[in-house]
Amino acid sequence: MTDGVTAQNQPAYRVLADRISEQILAGEIRPGEQLPPEITLAERFGVHRSTVREGIRLLEETGMLRRKSQKRLVVSVPDGTHLADRTAQALIMRQITVRELYEANLAFDPVLARLAAASASSTQIARLHRNLRESRAAVDNQVKLSALDAEFHLLVCEATNNEIFQTMRQPLHDLFLPMVSDLVDTIDTSERMITAHERIVAAIEHRDGVEAEAWARRHIEDFKRFYLKAALDFDRPVAYGKPVQA
Known part of the structure; x- marks a missing residue:
């Protein structure tokens, strides 16, 4: 050489x-x-x-x-941040849309909830319950509630106890956050969000993978329903921060 x-x-x-x-x-x-x-x-x-x-x-x-x-x-072992940043940047450069991001989350999240029902430890379930309590107390604070919603999905993913899913889910999570923030700035989704979270946690705690998967799917589908109801563009490119305006 x-x-x-x-x-x-x-x-x-x-x-x-x-x-x-x-x-x-x-x-x-x-x-x-x-x-x-x-x-x-x-x-x-x-x-x-x-x-x-x-x-x-x-x-x-x-x-x-x-x-x-x-x-x-x-x-050192690269952490999720290094990998997620590079993947997210590549996806942004490919100008993926809100719709594509939604479809990816729809494919991932129900499966993660089902696996969490089989694998979650008592400590992980306790963290999910803490998240629920804090979410109920933050219904009048959309900024804090959005952060707790983001944490909830990371906790469910963590509860699969599968490093591959946690690594793969991170860039989708990072890109999805601005979409959620954009939505809650326009329409109040807190009641439906907390209900879905409660049902998912209850199903995980009772080791009911079918129920956990079903509610996780409804939860993601709610995002699309509310996004369209808020008259937001479902086919615009996404970016770090706010979605790029059409």
């Missing part, structure tokens, strides 16, 4: 980052272990130290490396 551009027309720093990530994924360097010094990596891969620094920067951005000090880098 040489500095500059490789035969595959890839910058050397990117090839270096790929090589290091391959070692991490193969278990040759494990989470928590320190990455060799820059000079060692430069000699090992036959590149300049500046190339190593650029490759390391790329891996830090993905979350595969984190800096414990200025000179100490350790391997």
